[in-house]
Amino acid sequence: MTVTIYGIKNCDTMKKARAWLDAHGVAYAFHDYKSVGIDGAHLADWAGKVGWEVLLNRAGTTFRKLDEADKADIDEAKALRLMQEHNSVIKRPVLEADGALLVGFKPEAYAKQFD
Numbered sequence: 001m002t003v004t005i006y007g008i009k010n011c012d013t014m015k016k017a018r019a020w021l022d023a024h025g026v027a028y029a030f031h032d033y034k035s036v037g038i039d040g041a042h043l044a045d046w047a048g049k050v051g052w053e054v055l056l057n058r059a060g061t062t063f064r065k066l067d068e069a070d071k072a073d074i075d076e077a078k079a080l081r082l083m084q085e086h087n088s089v090i091k092r093p094v095l096e097a098d099g100a101l102l103v104g105f106k107p108e109a110y111a112k113q114f115d
Contacts, residue, residue: 007092062088
């Protein structure tokens with residue numbers, strides 16, 4: 001099984017997700033999009049699977065600090081552009097596992113995926 005977890009290294013939710021994977025013996029690759037970035041193709045693929053609304057973290061500090069013009073009238077194209085320009089507005093973690101895509105960390109969802 002190929003597993004990749006995407007996020008930001010120092011995010012508390014990321015730490016919980018990675019600790020869960022480690023504790024359950026799930027091997028994974030970590031993609032830190034704060035340092036490496038994330039391409040538009042990934043974002044578009046994820047949005048196609050779960051919806052851009054699920055991916056966009058409107059509750060975070062980065063989103064709240066955006067200009068009002070950036071936060072107004074958001075559609076998919078605008079959301080994808082914002083996520084690529086300000087990758088901290090992508091909800092974390094995003095986990096790809098053999099075609100499945102999990103957004104956010106819920107231990108019960110991870111257990112269902114890997115048990």
